[in-house]
Amino acid sequence: MFFVSVLRNALCILVPLSLLSSSYLYLYPVFHLCAFPAPEDTSNSAFLNTLRQHTLSSHNASKIAPFRLLALGDPQLEGESSIPDAEAATFPNFSKFWQDALLLNGTKHNPLQRLRHSLHDLIDFYLDDIPKALEVYRKRLDHVGNDYYLGHIYRTLHWWTDPSHVTVLGDLVGSQWIDDDEFEHRGWRYWNRVFRGGIKVSEEIASQPVEDFQDTRILGDDAPAWKKRIINVAGNHDIGYAGDISPERMARFTRVFGKANYELRFQLPINSTHTANHSQGLDEGSAEREEKTIPELRIVILNDMNLDTPAGSIEVQDETYHFLNEIITTSHEVTRPAHFTLVLTHIPMYKDAGICVDGPFFDFFDGDFSNGVKEQNHLSADASKGFLEGIYGMSGNEWVPGHGFGRNGVVLNGHDHEGCDVYHYINQSAPPERYWQAARYADAEAAGYEDEAGVIGLREITVRSMMGDFGGNAGLLSLWFDEEDWDWKFEFANCKLGTQHIWWVVHILDLITLGVGIAYAGFLFVPKVLPSSGKRKTAYPEGQRESRFAGSGKEKSAEEKE
Numbered sequence: 001m002f003f004v005s006v007l008r009n010a011l012c013i014l015v016p017l018s019l020l021s022s023s024y025l026y027l028y029p030v031f032h033l034c035a036f037p038a039p040e041d042t043s044n045s046a047f048l049n050t051l052r053q054h055t056l057s058s059h060n061a062s063k064i065a066p067f068r069l070l071a072l073g074d075p076q077l078e079g080e081s082s083i084p085d086a087e088a089a090t091f092p093n094f095s096k097f098w099q100d101a102l103l104l105n106g107t108k109h110n111p112l113q114r115l116r117h118s119l120h121d122l123i124d125f126y127l128d129d130i131p132k133a134l135e136v137y138r139k140r141l142d143h144v145g146n147d148y149y150l151g152h153i154y155r156t157l158h159w160w161t162d163p164s165h166v167t168v169l170g171d172l173v174g175s176q177w178i179d180d181d182e183f184e185h186r187g188w189r190y191w192n193r194v195f196r197g198g199i200k201v202s203e204e205i206a207s208q209p210v211e212d213f214q215d216t217r218i219l220g221d222d223a224p225a226w227k228k229r230i231i232n233v234a235g236n237h238d239i240g241y242a243g244d245i246s247p248e249r250m251a252r253f254t255r256v257f258g259k260a261n262y263e264l265r266f267q268l269p270i271n272s273t274h275t276a277n278h279s280q281g282l283d284e285g286s287a288e289r290e291e292k293t294i295p296e297l298r299i300v301i302l303n304d305m306n307l308d309t310p311a312g313s314i315e316v317q318d319e320t321y322h323f324l325n326e327i328i329t330t331s332h333e334v335t336r337p338a339h340f341t342l343v344l345t346h347i348p349m350y351k352d353a354g355i356c357v358d359g360p361f362f363d364f365f366d367g368d369f370s371n372g373v374k375e376q377n378h379l380s381a382d383a384s385k386g387f388l389e390g391i392y393g394m395s396g397n398e399w400v401p402g403h404g405f406g407r408n409g410v411v412l413n414g415h416d417h418e419g420c421d422v423y424h425y426i427n428q429s430a431p432p433e434r435y436w437q438a439a440r441y442a443d444a445e446a447a448g449y450e451d452e453a454g455v456i457g458l459r460e461i462t463v464r465s466m467m468g469d470f471g472g473n474a475g476l477l478s479l480w481f482d483e484e485d486w487d488w489k490f491e492f493a494n495c496k497l498g499t500q501h502i503w504w505v506v507h508i509l510d511l512i513t514l515g516v517g518i519a520y521a522g523f524l525f526v527p528k529v530l531p532s533s534g535k536r537k538t539a540y541p542e543g544q545r546e547s548r549f550a551g552s553g554k555e556k557s558a559e560e561k562e
């Protein structure tokens with residue numbers, strides 16, 4: 001009876017605690033007020049609109065950006081090869097014990113040697129194999145838990161924020177040095193645990209830049225499929241840095257995660273956008289619209305791992321260079337209005353130390369891989385300039401087409417797990433040598449660089465990693481079309497879950513509650529259901545355990561036993 005009341009009291013605490021903590025975990029975007037930023041609005045009403053979407057269906061559709069990108073950084077799935085002493089789990093000293101004890105491998109030992117060797121093996125088994133094996137099991141459990149933790153972030157945010165597109169900005173797996181089987185296995189975990197329900201961008205959809213581009217899609221068409229597709233970016237841990245990229249590593253990445261270089265183009269049908277001037281005559285409005293260029297979004301998925309030299313595989317580097325050249329030569333005139341270029345890549349652009357957590361850093365192989373790049377934190381200043389002046393057509397010279405303003409857009413990347421928000425700019429009125437500089441976006445915004453005449457710039461957002469150590473972060477990029485300015489506008493927000501420990505604690509608590517609940521139910525109901533109630537335990541020995549603790553008649557029999 002005492003035991004039952006202990007269980008009951010425990011449940012009084014455990015049930016509400018489990019319910020509260022699980023609601024928090026499963027509704028964390030609600031508690032953290034996460035939502036895709038709404039066009040021309042404060043984050044507060046964006047959240048309320050998302051809330052309305054889930055509850056009343058009376059949400060304001062004009063407050064929802066047509067392009068909502070859920071951007072996740074560096075999941076870095078670890079696996080078997082990152083576990084030290086993984087072979088300990090097969091208990092090698094135990095099999096050695098049998099060998100030495102039974103002389104299985106044909107050695108001729110006298111009985112004393114036999115005993116000595118097998119006792120040694122036994123000690124190694126108990127004091128080496130078993131502790132190491134426990135550690136291996138703990139690591140494996142950790143990896144499984146981590147998969148579901150990351151999967152929880154994706155599933156919960158995907159449900160709550162309703163993205164139109166999803167991207168993972170590189171380092172999908174934790175190491176480029178793993179063998180093909182391990183790569184496949186991590187790929188399986190990626191698609192079946194972390195991004196369950198997600199599908200890779202098929203090769204037919206991943207278009208190559210060509211002069212007469214035919215694959216432009218309408219933003220909003222085929223929406224359910226686009227919502228499921230995961231736009232995977234190749235990172236150094238997936239394919240290697242410039243030094244160790246090989247055609248084989250590229251091939252397995254493409255097979256499991258999709259292509260590393262391609263582009264997507266979307267046009268925004270103008271009648272689907274919100275028209276601000278309802279009061280104006282319809283004829284006047286439509287006539288005005290016909291003359292305007294149709295809004296277009298270009299998404300460039302770029303493997304920037306081998307932009308810098310030297311590269312181990314010239315073949316793969318040529319592929320990247322060729323792709324980049326095609327992207328530049330097939331882009332619209334810089335003066336084309338209503339155009340937005342979104343670059344999704346892995347390694348961030350060059351910036352001086354102190355702006356982001358990672359400063360500029362390069363390391364090269366010495367002797368292997370054609371002395372290629374072994375590691376880098378940023379692209380080189382030249383490669384970054386190529387982004388800004390090539391892809392975006394910006395220039396420090398105002399006497400070029402479009403006055404050097406270039407194309408509207410934003411760059412999203414990962415790599416630096418801490419995340420960063422940067423404004424790259426060049427000052428056309430600073431003579432005589434003009435060069436690209438970078439500042440924290442918040443500082444640039446406060447100083448008004450974006451509005452300063454003669455200052456041209458581009459925002460680069462390095463998305464903080466979704467790993468538990470970095471708080472399980474996710475980026476929410478909203479892009480919408482402003483019909484008054486006839487140009488695209490974007491806004492970015494972060495949403496954090498918190499460390500993986502929260503996920504573990506809540507689920508362990510739930511399991512404990514469930515276990516205690518089942519035990520309590522067992523003690524409460526089983527004696528009432530069993531016909532053995534009230535009879536002596538000797539008649540039903542199998543009912544012994546229940547009868548020891550529950551039912552008043554049973555206490556006596558427990559005492560009798562003692």
Ligand SMILES: *[C@@H]1O[C@H](CO)[C@@H](O)[C@H](O)[C@H]1NC(C)=O
Pocket residue numbers: 427428429430431449452455
């Ligand atoms: C740009 O250059 C002008 C002239 O040298 C200077 O007054 C201005 O502060 C500079 N702006 C920025 C953002 O560096």
